[in-house]
Amino acid sequence: MDGQHYSHENFLPVKEFYDRMRKGSMPTTAQVNPEDARALIEPYLKAEKDVLHIAFSSGLSGSYNSARIAGEELQEEYPDRKIVVIDSLAASLGQGLLVYLAQKKKEEGKTMDEVAQWVMEHRLNMVHTFTVDDLNHLYRGGRVSKTTAVVGGVLNIKPVLHVDDEGKLIPVGKVRGRKKSLLALVDMMEEKLGNYKNSCDTIFISHGDCEQDAQFVVDKIKEKYPIKTVLMNHVGATIGAHSGPGTVALFFVGENR
Structure with a gap:
């Protein structure tokens, strides 16, 4: 961003990151x-610890493949250890929700193999729905066309998107106005919950520096x-670079994505 390289060791404060985007800075990842x-x-x-790595969606990044390659190389060098790398097919706090639930299984006494099997069986139950305030950031990332971004800006069109079963970002609707886009996330939840409607007590939600929304x-x-448990956090810089300020993303366990 602005000629400076940032990593997990020196991430920008979130507020500064989004303020700079609002002023025109164009981060890349x-x-x-x-x-x-x-x-x-x-x-x-x-x-002397075993490792279960639940990786960022292969539908959005090559990071999973990098972790897989590293895991295979390290397995040869540490034959007495166990290394399992799983493609979460999830992103942001959708991936976070999957990790959170996997950790709960570990705390219940499940073995690493049992936790890994649970992750594989339930990763597609992690529902991601979100909306953005400015289509130009999605245009920069190749998610929408330039025409869509321009027309959407003029008409105040807000997209509603989700992450599909292949872990890819897919538009699923559009509404006019910010409030309607936020309510659309709530409406989609009922559709996606299915048989989980009566057992849903946890939601994760992330935002691009718009906590009130x-x-x-x-x-x-x-x-x-x-709902008994709500975890709210900022959309971090890596994903925020593509979604922009004003993003609101909702994550929960449902019957289907």
């Missing part, structure tokens, strides 16, 4: 390479469902 993935995993192997969605959901 690069996927993790196998060397980076190796550097992350190997210290745990040296400490995210809280609006949470409040509307709580009017309809007995």
Whole structure:
């Protein structure tokens, strides 16, 4: 961003990141390479720990493949350790929700193999729905056409998108006006919950520096469902570089994506 390289070691404060985007800065991102993935995993192997790595969606990045390559190389070097790399087919707090639930399984006493099997069986139950405030950021990332971005800006059209079963970002609707786009996330939840309607008690929600809008969605959901756990956080810089300020993303466990 603005000629400066940032990583997990020196991320920008979130507020500064989005303020700079609002002023016209155009951040770009690069996927993790196998060397980076190796550097992350190997210290745990040296400490005689096994590793279950739940990776960012292969439908959106090559990071999963980099982790897979690193895992295969390290497995040869550490034959007494177990390394499992899973494609989450998820992103942002959708991936976070999957990790959160996998950790709960671990705390219940499940083995790593049992947790890995649970992740594989339930990763497509992690529902992602979101909307953005400015289509130009999606245009820059190749998600919508220039015409769509220009016309959408003029007519105040807001897209509603989700992550599909292949882990790819797909538009699923569009509405006119910000409030309607936020309510669309709530409406889609009922459609996606299916048989999970009576058991849904946890939602994760992330936002591109627009906490009030995210809280609006949470409040509307709580009017309809007995939600006990809400985790709210910013959309981080890596994904925020493509979605922009004003993004609101909702994640929950449902029957289908």
